Amino acid sequence: MCTSLLYRDRAGRAYVGRTLELTIDLPYLVARFPEGLELESAFPGHPALRWTNRFAVLAVTMPAEAPAPERKPGPGELKVIEGLNSAGLSVSVQAYAAAGGPQAAVDQDKAVLSAADLGVWALGQFATVAEVRAALESQPVLLPRIPILGGLEMPFHYGIHDAGGDSLVVEFHKGQRTVLDNPVGVLTNAPQFSWHLTNLNNYTFLDNIDRSRALFGSFQAVQPGSGVAKAGLPVTDTSPDRFIRAAFYAQFAEKQSDADQAVRMVAHLMNNFDRPRGITVDPPQEGVEHLQVEGVAVPQAPTEFTSWTSLSDLERRLLFLRDGGGMDYVRLDLTALAGHTSFVAKPMQALMAPTPDASQELAD
Numbered sequence: 001m002c003t004s005l006l007y008r009d010r011a012g013r014a015y016v017g018r019t020l021e022l023t024i025d026l027p028y029l030v031a032r033f034p035e036g037l038e039l040e041s042a043f044p045g046h047p048a049l050r051w052t053n054r055f056a057v058l059a060v061t062m063p064a065e066a067p068a069p070e071r072k073p074g075p076g077e078l079k080v081i082e083g084l085n086s087a088g089l090s091v092s093v094q095a096y097a098a099a100g101g102p103q104a105a106v107d108q109d110k111a112v113l114s115a116a117d118l119g120v121w122a123l124g125q126f127a128t129v130a131e132v133r134a135a136l137e138s139q140p141v142l143l144p145r146i147p148i149l150g151g152l153e154m155p156f157h158y159g160i161h162d163a164g165g166d167s168l169v170v171e172f173h174k175g176q177r178t179v180l181d182n183p184v185g186v187l188t189n190a191p192q193f194s195w196h197l198t199n200l201n202n203y204t205f206l207d208n209i210d211r212s213r214a215l216f217g218s219f220q221a222v223q224p225g226s227g228v229a230k231a232g233l234p235v236t237d238t239s240p241d242r243f244i245r246a247a248f249y250a251q252f253a254e255k256q257s258d259a260d261q262a263v264r265m266v267a268h269l270m271n272n273f274d275r276p277r278g279i280t281v282d283p284p285q286e287g288v289e290h291l292q293v294e295g296v297a298v299p300q301a302p303t304e305f306t307s308w309t310s311l312s313d314l315e316r317r318l319l320f321l322r323d324g325g326g327m328d329y330v331r332l333d334l335t336a337l338a339g340h341t342s343f344v345a346k347p348m349q350a351l352m353a354p355t356p357d358a359s360q361e362l363a364d
Contacts, residue, residue, distance in 0.1 A: 001239070001291075001304070002094035003273040004159050005246040006167055006185025009262040010255040014165040016090050016312040017270040018082055023282075023290045023302035026062060030321065031078055031345035032337060033057040033120060035086065039076060041117035043142050049111040053124035058319050058334050059083030060310065060348065064116055065147040075343045080119030086334050087127035088163030088314040091119045093156050095189050095291060099143060100153030101175030106140040114144045115154040115172065122160060129166035136170065136179050143172055148293055155291070159187035163314040169193045186246040189239040196243045203244055206232055208252035237280060237304070242273060259316060266311050267320075267329065277305040308348065321348065328353050 004018040033039075033053060040050040061078035084090045099115075106112055113121055118141060126132045143154040158170040159182065167182035173192050180193055184200070187193065212223035233248060234241035249269045256262040281303045282288055290302050309329075311320040317334040330353050 001189045002092070002187075003242045003246055003270075004092040004094065004187045005250045005269065006161050006165065007250050007253060007262070007266050007269065008165055008255070009259065009265075010257045012165060013259065013262065013313075013315040014088075014161060014163055015262055015266045015314065016092070016161050017266040017309070018092050018312075019270055019273045019275075019309045020081065020307050021275055021304045022307055023298060023304050024293060024296045025307065025324075026293060026296065028081070028308065028323075028348040029061045029063075029073070029078060029345045030332070030348050030351055031057075031059050031061045031075070031343070032340070033059070033075055033124060033343060034341045035338075036341065037075060037124070037343060039117075039120060039124060041112075041114045041121060043112040043114045043144060045108055046106065046110060046112040046142075049113050049121075049139075051121065051125055055085040055087050055089075055124060055127070056334060056338065057083055057085045057120065057123040058332055058337075059119065059123070060308070060321070061345065063148065072345065075120075075345075078120075078345060079116050080123065082310050082312075083119055083123045084312045084314070084317065084319050084334060085123040085127075086317055086338065088317060089123060089126060089128065089132070090161045090312045090314060091122055092159040092161075092187065093119055094159065094187060095155060096157040096171065096173075097155050097289075098174060098190055098192075099155050099157065099172040101173075103142055103175040104140075104177075106142065110140060113139055113141045115141050115156070116144050116146065118158055118170065128162045128164065129160055129168045130162075132160055133168060133179060141170075141177060143175065150292060157187070157193070161185065161314065184247045185250060186243055188243045188246065191240070196240065199240055200244065200247060203232070203248075206244075206248055208248075237275060245272060259313060263311055263313055263318070263320065267309075270309050270311070273306070274309065275304055275306045277303050280304060321351065323348055323352050325349070326352060326355060328355055 037053045040048040059080040060082040145151045160168040167185045308323045319332040320329040322329045
């Protein structure tokens, strides 16, 4: 469903890459939530939790409810899926089907944060992972039922990174919340995040050194080409296998000195998780269940594909996006937008750049 990873360049600067995979096309909106914007999170039976954004936010979003035709949703209706703030904090929201379940009771007079708003709440107010962790110690968070997902309890977990390279995972497993340090900076989907770390213990043999020669008796075996170091990597697109591959790529990718080169390196890393339509197909009688969204038909034979990919330069506050219709990224500069004080949301598709045509460069 989704893969995210943290990459550090030679100077230790942090970058986040992320893909999102589904079996359906959705009308994603790219939104800018300005500094000073007043927001609230409402949960049935509790007072609304209110705050004023300390930081500006750029985010890929979706509405919690299917919007009426020709009606533009407001900032309180849009839910962050991937975002970056002007302090260099990023949040990735990824599918986690085991989230729902009995939740801890919260006094009715206590303001509660709906988990659907956790992304914009964190990005709007906090500069570091440490600040988010401290705030969550005293802030109740409950899983709402999401109308656009047919009333399903919020089936997601959250990867949070900051410009210093710290990472955190907020996860609800069968209703119970955990807040865990993320020492590898990688997040995929189920099972629980702690399980993925345990599973990583099975891959201590992984290395990026090609061992291309071996002696068997008197026979000298020699690889016909380079690349054998990847032989031990798991190959499927399941969540456990993607986690191991993402940890490998984040660990061993060459550390760049130049920030632009580092962004391009993250783009190369994320290409390893790009899924074209039709590569894996889940027939109803043999496949697994997929996320269903109100008003969007699921294909008879669902195939997961990469809807979009994002790259976040946390030091320079840059967000790069490409959708499944092309391979070229557009760049969004949060610092350059600092003087703009209005909330704005536009369809992602409207921002995508066409493939440049260089034909005239070779004309007579």
